[in-house]
Amino acid sequence: MVKEYHTISQIAGPLVFVEKTEPVGYGELVLIALPDGSTKRGQVLDSSDEVVVVQVFEGTGGIDKASGVKFLGETVKMPVSKDMLGRILSGSGDPLDKGPPIIPEKRLEIIGAAINPWARDNPREFIQTGISSIDGMNTLVRGQKLPIFSGSGLPHNDIALQIARQSKVVGKKEEFAVVFAAMGITSEEAQYFMQDFERTGALKRAVVFLNLADDPAIERLLTPKLALTTAEYLAFDLNMHVLVILTDITNYCEALRQIGAAREEVPARRGYPGYMYTDLASMYERAGRIKGKTGSITQFPILSMPGDDITHPIPDLTGYITEGQIVASRDLHRKGVFPPIAVERSLSRLMGQGIGPGHTREDHRAVSDQLYAAYAEGRDLRGLVAIVGKEALSERDRKFLDFADSFEDRFVRQGKDEDRTIAQTLDLGWELLSALPVDSLTKIDRKFIEKYHPTMKKK
Amino acid sequence: MAEKKKGQITRVAGPVVTAQGVSPRMYDVVFVGDLKLMGEVIKLVGDKTVIQVYEDTSGIRPGEEVVDTGAPLQVELGPGLLSSVYDGVQRPLPVLRDKQGDFVSRGVTAPGLDRQKKWKFTPTVKKGADLQGGAIIGEVPEGNIVHKVLLPADAKGKVTSISEGEFAVEDSIGELDSGHEMRLMQRWPVRHSRPYVDKLLPDIPLVTGQRVLDMLFPLAKGGTAAIPGGFGTGKTVTSQQLSKWSDAQIVVYVGCGERGNEMTEVLTSFPELEDPKTGKPLMGRTVLVANTSNMPVAAREASVYTGITVAEYYRDMGYDVSLMADSTSRWAEAMREISSRLEEMPGEEGYPAYLASRLSEFYERCGRVKTLSGETGSISVIGAVSPSGGDFSEPVTQNTLRIVKVFWALDSKLRERRHFPAINWLTSYSLYSPILEDWYVKNVAEDWNKLRLWAMETLQKESELQEIVQLVGSDALPEEQRLTLEVARMIREFFLQQSAYHPVDTYSPLKRQYDYMSAIRKFSELAKKAIALEVPLDRIASLKCRADLGKLKFEETIDQDIKTVSASMDKQFAELGV
């Protein structure tokens, strides 16, 4: 029998302070019974002889000092089961659809323990997304965490959906699943995702967690943990390849800041708590592969950069944890290029492990390095042309200038349903590079030029 | 007052636990709660003991027991460290996996050194020898090296017995007349530096095989370097390149609060790579400390000390050790996180006021020294720094730059154009260059230092000219200045850019670096003559030898190719009338 306390001494923002309790465990799950008969859930943030601090997920609205508080003697757990596939759940994991109750096969700790680095397997399986600017230039591999850094009004949802639809490991047919966690996005955006999942049949293979804009902010701290716990179960217990989409991380971080402020903690930058790096890491690091297991977790967090500022703590700390980033570009979007991916600012750190012979093609690294270099040079020249005019450029420079344009127009730009193979992507790269003087292709070994260059190749 | 070894928890707030009724010393290791989580005393106030816990504290309650071990956090030192992979408090990760499975769970202890494994010990001292602390008493083959067995620093006396044979680390291998029993293993508290006799001048370079580092901004053996850079600029790749290719005999790699997959990459690639000096597997000279970002922050705080103590131990045997700490910013953040739970008065950006002193104490532990046993050993430290927002004015970068002598500034602009390593050649510096000059003259080439200066000057001139070009375009410059731009471009693209992923380009010996840069300088000199003869620059720039010079770095035959291209340069310029 769990004891109920009526000793709330203080309620401040999302926090409730409870006195004169028996010893309560750190991180324990808490139930609060409100005067109106409803209950709210919370978690212990600080436990001492004198006072216990509880963070309330559903917000403290309606709680009064007479409300009853129960400590459940265990940390927050997530009931999981294979039947979760195809289901839509709230941000706290309760079914929102009219489906039958989910009978759990296991109840798992939602604070996932860290994967022992020794147990990790190297992610090296190339995922073909069919998007040239990703496959060619910022290659994704299974088990990677690769966020999309976007801004308000940019089509990051379309990019994420295209990736979710087209991603495949070439030549393999395996069990996959999508775990989708919405944190504070609008119901319209959520609908957009759901409709696409439904249209493509992905919904049957998806578990959806929805914390929408008008749901309690503190619940957002729970949602990704529930989603990732589910993902780990699907991947490492049921051997599925799981793609996790988390959106929008910015809302998650705002909730974190709110808790920090309520606890009167010393903030680090811009009011965000000093432990935000660790907190985000404990979420993003729940991706990868494990030796001896077939399943995998690949993460696609989406975040909107406040004021398009990549140095803002949210994208900054994320970039320090994830294995690269796909950056959406407002410039390209204005020019009407879809997907508007700023190739020069994007990066996939695991690219090296997933490309080359046996993965994609032997010339992949060289082609992508050369495309980068040439595009960077062309972009620099744009700046110059604005000042001195195109006429002042040398013949060579003009070619680079034109290259930058055709790179954006033909390589980066593609249809929302255009699914290019990696060979198509690389061949397209060669085609564009062949407009440049051969001796300026300094990043490419002679042997590849002789084999792949459209006009130089030996028959 | 009787020491009280046991007490009760009164408060749990994340990684910080407060207890009462126990009276440990500062920095003692304690076991916390029913799960016996490992922790360390970090503050004593009144009858309260404040503990940072190396493991997740979920579920721990006030009232549970705290037990003092009476000893500070120590590491075990002895044969078996090489090739090991530890967490921040020296628990071997493979052992943890065997015990707990794929995820790191709690309350498991595991000794740093294998207790069963036998090592072949050959004494180097005889019965009757009079020994001081730190003396070498014998040898054990370990990994790629000979492990010198050291007498603990506080032991001394005459050898009354010592035996050859196969021993486990805890077995007795002999005795001193002082009663000290000799073993292969000893312990050392991580927060104290191990003693040595003297610091020596760091006048030998740590050769890294990375052109921009060796040629322009060299690090000395026993020196300190910082690599600050925003995310994705190349801190980890550079650190890993150094741990693969630098000519240290021992490498300690501390993955401090970074990614799990990066440790996996090291673990999968190192065993397949060869130590460039000995040809033996790279893992055989490496110790890994992997406390990733999602592992407990208190253990992350400790990981740097665990790493440097292991480094000191091998230094004391007379080896050149290099230690990479990726990233020292995560270590600083761990300090900040703990400090903020202690409700200490914060300094800049919430970091504790003692940030600067902790950093300098750490870097002070490196250097080239005469050891207690009379050997010469060194520790070079390369610390990655991850400045928030990529802004070098933040406290960790600034406090680090006040201490270290080499600054390798990573630059997001360079990374965006895939100029790797993205080390900015205008803002980086090495204060060791002057001390190392003699060594290059003796060991590589008479005019190494001149060549270096020439390259630096050319790059400097380029940046000045670039400012003009930004305004008027390069066509407006006189041919000679356009040539400077062209040569600087060759230095940047051919020489400075070096791909860590290309099998040939990834490592470049000093002699090759010298030949390569010399060839570029030769091109520059011939081109200058051609321009004096009014040959247009565009013709010079389109000479085949120029393009060849750019490509040869990817060829297996590079050393021969440099010679061939150099010779063809004379011919091609002769055709222009030079």
Ligand SMILES: Nc1ncnc2c1ncn2[C@@H]1O[C@H](COP(=O)(O)OP(=O)(O)OP(=O)(O)O)[C@@H](O)[C@H]1O
């Ligand atoms: N010398 C190099 N050669 C080739 N590629 C490089 C080199 N250095 C860096 N890179 C590229 O840059 C990417 C990012 O480098 P790295 O992971 O070392 O960054 P980092 O500074 O450690 O970032 P973080 O702070 O986020 O850990 C690498 O994945 C690789 O693609």
Ligand SMILES: [Mg+2]
């Ligand atoms: Mg890194």
